[in-house]
Amino acid sequence: MRRVFRNSVALVSLALMLAMPAHAKLQILASIKPLALIAQEVAGDQAEVTTLLPITASPHDYPLKMSDHKRLRAADMVLWIGPELESFLARPLANLPTDKLVTGYRLAGLHWPEMMVDGHHHGSHTHAGKDPHLWLDPRNAVVIAEAIAERLAQLQPASAMQFRANVQRFSTAAALLDGQLARQLESVKEVGFAVYHEGYGHFVGRYGLHQIAYVTYAPERRPGAKHLRELRNLLASEGECLFMEPYYKAQGMEEMAESLQLRIGFLDPIGDQQISTYQQLLQQLGDSFLTCLADRSVH
Secondary structure, X not given: OHHHHHHHHHHHHHHHHHHOOOOOOEEEEEXXXXXXXXXXXXXXXXXXXXXXXXXXXXXXOOXXXXXXXXXXXXXXXXXXXXXXXXXXXXXXXXXXXXXXXXXHHHOOOOOOOOOEEOOEEOXXXXXXXXXXXXXXXXXXXXXXXXXXXXXXXXXXXXXXXXXXXXXXXXXXXXXXXXXXXXXXXXXXXXXXEEEEEOOOHXXXXXXXXXXXXXXXXXXXXXXXXXXXXXXXXXXXXXXXXXXXXXXXXXXXXXHHHHHOOOEEEEOOOOOOOOXXXXXXXXXXXXXXXXXXXXXXXXX
């Protein structure tokens, strides 16, 4: 009789457990893929990380859909760089609780590059000299990861130690990557090049590369005739490589590169479908720089 009773209690308990909704994972919504890659390594299996923008979309100007607004409201955490990069998000995020947001551009401890192009200091886009593409310096990726971990620990205190352990692993891997990239790019630091848009200051500055020009400040802006003449003169005097981006067609740039006997490389600061970790993203960028800058067979 006791056995029957115990079995009955066990069955009732099991039924109640099955009837209860499973503990929902924390929902993290990152504006762009690089931030999602960092967040995933910090959150591990304790959260579901999704990306707001498709990889082919520009973070500078993106038309939000109604479904995007719903995703922003439903997320436990929204991770973005800030209005300096994703200006289209400033208004919808202003309506969300501030403790729901992690704004990368505002974090303490970030490293900011000093960019010099054509002998003058230039800021990126219109951002008062501070390039918002923070994630292209591994040290900044660690700062972002630490901020994510602390916010996750507030949302889910029981997993705080796990989040912090994940950050430590991420930090160690980022430091190793940083050193590897520095060694890899040491031999091409003096080779002059131009980038398609002025968004690589953190990477260029960290590894001391010799960027002499850019095609345009922002991908959406078409360069003017005067700027193109200046660009051509700079590349003719000390340029070896012109870097394009996979989702933008710069009219006339291929012809300019061919006429000046420049090599053409491709840089992807966001990461395509094959990129699944932050380390892969930065390593691919380093490989792209090295491939174009190290090959001097044209000259």
